[in-house]
Amino acid sequence: MIGVWGAFAGALVLLLVLLAWVRAEASSKDSRSDWGAADQEQSEGENVEACSPEIVSQLFSAADSKFISGLESPGLENLFRRERTAVALHWVQETSAFISKVMRRHLEASRLRADLEIATEARIFLQYARLKLYCGILFVLIGLLGPQRLAGTALHAERFIQRVGEGLVEFQSAAQLREPEGSESL
Amino acid sequence: MLGQSIWWGCIVFETLLLVRGVAGRLWARYPIFYTYILFVWLQSLLRFFVFHSRPQYYSAIYWITEGLGVLVGCAVVFEIYRVGLASYPGTARMARNLLGFVFVLAFTKALVDTWNDPQWWLISTTMDLERVLRIVQALAIAALVLLFFFYSIPFGRNLRGVLLGYGLFIAESVIWLTLVPLAGEKFHHFWYQLHPASYFAILGVWLVQLWSYAPKPEPKTAVCLEHEYQKIASVTSQRLREARGYLVKAVRS
16 A cells, blocks of 8 residues: 555645646746747747857867966956856856757657657657756856866767757657658648 | 535536536537536535435445546546647657556556555555545646646646646645544544635636636647648749739730
């Protein structure tokens, strides 16, 4: 039999899930009611792209930092460090938003497909979770250590994000190509 | 006095819900849900009649109707899944697998419990069995809502109301069925007031959300296809007009 705590946990999970769902429904209600806005959002999403590895490499490179240090101006050095950290944090946020947009578009496409494979979906979700975790860790580490010490990690994350992002886009394109066949059931 | 008022209030709300369901033809869209409400309405009247005329049968009638209510409630969960995911075959497939997993998990747990203690089935009260079934329903609803949430399935006002109200009802029932056997005499009185009051509030949610029919948002692709079709049709008719113009010119010359 299910114990008291098990029953309470079940009820609590249901209440929390319902609460989260109602809040999410309420926040997305306006955008859903206007198809134009939704389309605009989608086209905006298509324009967002992750930075190229060269820019990321430059952003996290220690070369600029060494050059500024060579000028022996503490004020300039502080300003440079602050600005570079802000840009690096902005890159992490943009990358995280890009991942979310790609994932959202994948979910919008896959929810209509009849030939959905659970193993593939689970794998994609795990990769998505891993990417978001990478972004979260990078965000904290950049704040703590500064971008210059994280060049290797950032480049690794960037390459991984590019690979998974491209994979998702290709997967989505393939699904859209198959869509006319599946759309007969709609 | 308060208990009687809530009880009568519930019957009035259920009647209103049924009347609005028939008037707005909502019953045709959610037949199982309205069957459930009709069942609860008839159950309330039957219990009231038995309580006043044949009190010795009240306990038996109460638990029989309660058991039947749980079974009809399972069908309501199925209807939420059927209506909510009718236009989303991909998510429907995921939901089938997820619900299958929840039921297999519940069945395995019951089997393991029976294996460990073969007498539990005999000594369990009707309340225990109802609690187990309600917990399974709670997990099934939570799994469904997670899926709706994850795949951003747009909901109409009506279906959202059915799901929200029924989800709250199940969560409250699980808490009630767990606490009542544990609580002392003082709490019994409190819980026996709170349970109908929360059901009354849930009926209020249903009444507001199901007062009139609200169309369910259709998936974007369907709209895109229709839009594309309209565009192609208008371009084709324009080209046909141009071709006809050239043809007329050619014939005249």
